[in-house]
Amino acid sequence: MCGICGVLNTDLSPADAGMLGKMVAAIRHRGPDDCGVYTEGNVGLGHARLSIIDVAGGHQPMRSSDGDLAITFNGEIFNYIELREELEKRGHRFATSSDTEVILHQYEEDGEQCVRRFNGQWAFAIWDRRMRRLFLSRDRMGIRPLYYTQTRRGFLFASEMKALLAQPSVRAEFDLRALDQVFTFWTTIAPRTAFKGIWQLPPGCSAVVDERGVRVERYWSLSFPEEKHRTVEEERELACELRELLLDATRIRLRADVPVGCYLSGGIDSTVTTALAAHVAGDRLRSFSIAFADAEYDERRFQQEASEFLKTDHSSFCCSAADIAEIFPEVVRHAEQPVLRTAPAPMLLLSRLVRESGFKVVLTGEGADEVLGGYDIFKEAKIRRFWARDVSSRWRPLLLKRLYPYMDGLQRQSPAYLRHFFRVSEGDLGSPFFSHLPRWELTARLKLLLSEDVRNELRDYDAFEEMKAALPSEYWTWHPFHQAEYLEATGLLPGYILSSQGDRMAMAHGVEGRFPFLDHRVVDFAAKLPPNLKMKGLREKYLLKRACAEDVPASILKRTKQPYRAPDGKCFFGADAPEYVEQCLSHRAVRDGGVFDANAVGVLKAKFQSGRQVSTRDNMALVGVLSTQLLLNQFAGRQLDSCTQWGSELRFATSS
Numbered sequence: 001m002c003g004i005c006g007v008l009n010t011d012l013s014p015a016d017a018g019m020l021g022k023m024v025a026a027i028r029h030r031g032p033d034d035c036g037v038y039t040e041g042n043v044g045l046g047h048a049r050l051s052i053i054d055v056a057g058g059h060q061p062m063r064s065s066d067g068d069l070a071i072t073f074n075g076e077i078f079n080y081i082e083l084r085e086e087l088e089k090r091g092h093r094f095a096t097s098s099d100t101e102v103i104l105h106q107y108e109e110d111g112e113q114c115v116r117r118f119n120g121q122w123a124f125a126i127w128d129r130r131m132r133r134l135f136l137s138r139d140r141m142g143i144r145p146l147y148y149t150q151t152r153r154g155f156l157f158a159s160e161m162k163a164l165l166a167q168p169s170v171r172a173e174f175d176l177r178a179l180d181q182v183f184t185f186w187t188t189i190a191p192r193t194a195f196k197g198i199w200q201l202p203p204g205c206s207a208v209v210d211e212r213g214v215r216v217e218r219y220w221s222l223s224f225p226e227e228k229h230r231t232v233e234e235e236r237e238l239a240c241e242l243r244e245l246l247l248d249a250t251r252i253r254l255r256a257d258v259p260v261g262c263y264l265s266g267g268i269d270s271t272v273t274t275a276l277a278a279h280v281a282g283d284r285l286r287s288f289s290i291a292f293a294d295a296e297y298d299e300r301r302f303q304q305e306a307s308e309f310l311k312t313d314h315s316s317f318c319c320s321a322a323d324i325a326e327i328f329p330e331v332v333r334h335a336e337q338p339v340l341r342t343a344p345a346p347m348l349l350l351s352r353l354v355r356e357s358g359f360k361v362v363l364t365g366e367g368a369d370e371v372l373g374g375y376d377i378f379k380e381a382k383i384r385r386f387w388a389r390d391v392s393s394r395w396r397p398l399l400l401k402r403l404y405p406y407m408d409g410l411q412r413q414s415p416a417y418l419r420h421f422f423r424v425s426e427g428d429l430g431s432p433f434f435s436h437l438p439r440w441e442l443t444a445r446l447k448l449l450l451s452e453d454v455r456n457e458l459r460d461y462d463a464f465e466e467m468k469a470a471l472p473s474e475y476w477t478w479h480p481f482h483q484a485e486y487l488e489a490t491g492l493l494p495g496y497i498l499s500s501q502g503d504r505m506a507m508a509h510g511v512e513g514r515f516p517f518l519d520h521r522v523v524d525f526a527a528k529l530p531p532n533l534k535m536k537g538l539r540e541k542y543l544l545k546r547a548c549a550e551d552v553p554a555s556i557l558k559r560t561k562q563p564y565r566a567p568d569g570k571c572f573f574g575a576d577a578p579e580y581v582e583q584c585l586s587h588r589a590v591r592d593g594g595v596f597d598a599n600a601v602g603v604l605k606a607k608f609q610s611g612r613q614v615s616t617r618d619n620m621a622l623v624g625v626l627s628t629q630l631l632l633n634q635f636a637g638r639q640l641d642s643c644t645q646w647g648s649e650l651r652f653a654t655s656s
Contacts, residue, residue: 002060003030003048003507004072004146005163006125008134008209009154015044023156023163024048030074030159030507036061038070042154043127043134045072046163050510052076052256052361058098065095068129069107073100074159075122075144076514078252083117107135115206115219119252119519123201125157133210140220141367141518142190142203142494145503148214149198155209160504161198161336165635170198172635174595176457177466182338183624184444184463187495189470191216194337194631203494221472222489222523224482227530235533239547242525246547249519250276253363260361260514261286261354264312265564266302268541268548268556269365269374271310273516275551277363278310287312288354288362290346293320296406297565302556309553317353319346321571325578328571332630334508335500339627340443340620343566347505355509362506366497367517370489371526373481373534374541376563379403380422381435381484382538387424397424399538406562409615432468432475435484440464446621449600467491481531489523568619572626573608584629593632601625 005023007015020037024046028035031048038045038061047060053076061072077083080099083106088094092105099120106114107126112135121143126135136157138146148157151169164170175196178188188194190202201207204220230238254260254277262274264287278285287307291300300316307314324345331345332338354362369375380403387396397415400422404410413421423437431437444463447455475483498515506513516522526534529543536542545557572581583589585605590598604621607614614622 002050002072002074003027003159003163004074004123004125005046005156005158006072006127006134007044007154007156007167008127009042010211011153012042013153015039015042017044019167020044020046022166023158026162026166027158027160029510032510034059038063038072040070040127040129043070045070045125045127047072050360050507050512052258052512053080054096054098055257057096058100060100062096062098062100062104064104064108065093069104070127070129071100071104071124073103073122073124074146075120075124075139076253076255076512077102077118077120077122078255078519079117079119081255112206112208112217113219119521121515121518123159131210133208135206135208136201137206137219138201138203140204140520141489141498141515141523143498143503143513143515143518145499146201147193147198148201148207150214155214161193161195161635164198173197174632174636176454177461177463179338179454179595179628180447180458180461181463181466182340183446183450184440185467185495186340186443186492187499188337189463189466189491190495195635203490220520222486222527223472223474224478224486224527226477227479227482227528230530230533235543235546238529238533239543242522242543243547245519245522245525246272246516247276247279249516249522250363251280253514253516253519254280256361258361259286259359260363261288261357261359262312263287263350263362263364263513264289264303264306264310264314265365266299266306266556267365267561268545268552268559269368269517271306271365271552271556272368272544272548273363273365274306274310274312275548276516278312279551285310285312286357286359287314288350288357288359289314289316290350291316291318292346292566293318294567297567299562302559305553306556315353315357317346317349319349319566321567322576323349324567325571325581328626329580329630329634330508331505332627333634334504335627336504336631336635337500338624338631339496339500340446340624341566342568342571342623343564344501344505346566347501348508351506351509351511354506354511360510361512361514363514363516365517366502366513366515367493367523368541368544370485370493371517371523372541372544373485373531374544374561375488376403376561377435377439377488378481378484378535379538379540380438381480382535384422384424384434384438385429385480387419387422388426388429391419391424407616409613432471432483433464433487434480436487442617443620445617446624449596449604449621449625451594451597454595479531481535482527485534569608569614569622572622580630581626584626584633589629590625593629595628595632596625 031050033051034049045061077099080102123144123146178192191199207216289303292298383399397418533543
């Protein structure tokens with residue numbers, strides 16, 4: 001796992017190796033083990049390396065033996081051993097043992113279609129000297145990031161926007177439509193990012209860059225074939241097949257020349273992942289988790305139970321509200337977009353624990369909820385559809401209260417309020433976003449805090465329409481459960497969970513996350529399952545629990561799902577509140593920032609300062625405003641200061 005960057009000057013001016021070095025320095029946290037720069041005429045590639053496979057021989061940027069290809073690669077190709085064996089049979093000769101070199105040879109063999117052969121998580125760029133073009137690609141599920149922008153001189157790309165902003169010609173200016181999207185969907189709609197003129201390559205896409213411009217093509221997409229009824233015997237066979245797929249996905253994700261640990265949260269997904277890793281590895285695994293000082297969020301009892309059952313060597317970090325407040329500016333700097341929850345902060349602290357423990361690779365359970373039907377939002381949509389068939393029912397809305405026992409405010413509401421809040425009506429049933437309407441509309445109310453100038457700018461913009469335009473044509477034919485899965489797996493998963501809460505928080509400390517549930521074979525298998533094998537009644541992840549019943553403790557298998565949460569707004573107030581909170585939320589700072597209405601933010605802030613009861617919406621609003629204000633201070637309207645202390649360590653290479 002690494003950080004990558006590069007430039008293709010379409011005005012044919014020589015690539016500036018010194019400037020590439022500054023781009024690498026801006027993302028050196030992603031790859032603290034090694035770094036290098038390659039230039040050839042108007043092309044330059046940069047790399048910050050986290051050495052995991054072929055530690056001694058995998059230096060990048062890497063060139064093919066004939067010098068016609070050069071690559072900078074962030075990620076892992078987990079089936080590289082099998083691909084290498086095939087390539088050697090076809091006459092390819094290898095100089096290293098790295099998966100990076102396998103990509104080069106597979107590209108020589110298959111050109112742009114090489115990515116279809118890869119099982120992994122990646123973002124890479126290949127300079128093809130013969131074709132005079134850059135070829136870029138991002139993995140199917142969007143695990144690894146890849147950003148780009150275009151200037152008058154040419155095309156730039158990088159793992160993080162910080163590296164792009166190291167170039168003097170690139171400035172950070174908020175894209176107000178992107179901000180509208182974050183304050184609706186929690187993330188932007190790819191290819192948008194938080195900043196104007198900086199784009200992300202969408203998951204499952206590749207791009208070709210040459211003198212004709214940038215051409216993006218999709219090589220993979222999530223799709224749901226028409227489901228069919230399964231017999232009891234077929235269910236049993238599918239459960240066995242799912243376990244075997246997960247076991248193999250875990251096996252190849254344990255491939256590394258350094259130790260591999262596991263995140264163990266105490267839920268079924270991470271416990272299954274750790275159990276399968278223990279089954280493959282055989283040795284005593286190291287596991288890591290977050291505990292919370294606040295009992296409302298703490299799951300250490302289940303973490304300890306899972307660790308004892310699986311016989312792991314377990315380490316835990318106990319996170320307090322003060323810890324979250326202290327680290328939050330760093331969280332925002334790494335996330336590079338506003339966040340509406342503090343949940344990324346404990347993940348940043350957890351990755352620090354992992355790195356300090358001598359590990360830089362961990363297996364995690366992310367993805368299981370999206371592809372195998374685990375989220376409460378899927379249950380919620382099912383209950384809402386059930387209620388909509390008899391909106392006068394007095395007991396059907398009680399199912400929603402039972403679904404969210406930890407939401408005190410919800411428990412006190414009347415059926416009429418719940419019907420309005422959860423959008424339970426015949427008209428709502430026809431919306432393509434039925435499953436997500438309550439969440440998105442609750443979040444969208446935060447836009448009432450925007451300044452008058454910003455609201456005027458966005459008056460004719462509708463984020464829902466842009467989201468609708470991004471849907472595939474076959475979306476309308478899918479089962480409603482699959483529509484909900486698609487929205488989660490292609491929106492929140494890559495845009496927030498794998499990014500703001502995943503890649504950025506782990507790579508801030510040079511830690512690579514690997515995700516067996518996001519192996520594309522598992523994703524494609526799950527997409528073919530009928531909804532009732534993912535959620536039977538209101539029992540989430542039915543087939544997964546059946547498949548792995550012998551692998552995890554019964555108490556964890558049967559426990560009520562508890563979503564990962566962390567203390568939010570209350571972290572930032574009290575006697576020990578950090579100074580930056582008042583600096584960012586002062587009337588003057590908010591007014592001068594221009595994004596929010598200073599009076600409205602003042603009312604919100606006063607509510608927290610008074611100690612009055614706050615709602616879920618209040619918490620999201622406070623965190624959203626604070627993170628946006630921090631972004632304004634850290635990024636907007638300026639370039640980043642490069643970490644020039646790394647410059648002396650760069651290895652420079654030029655084309656002969």
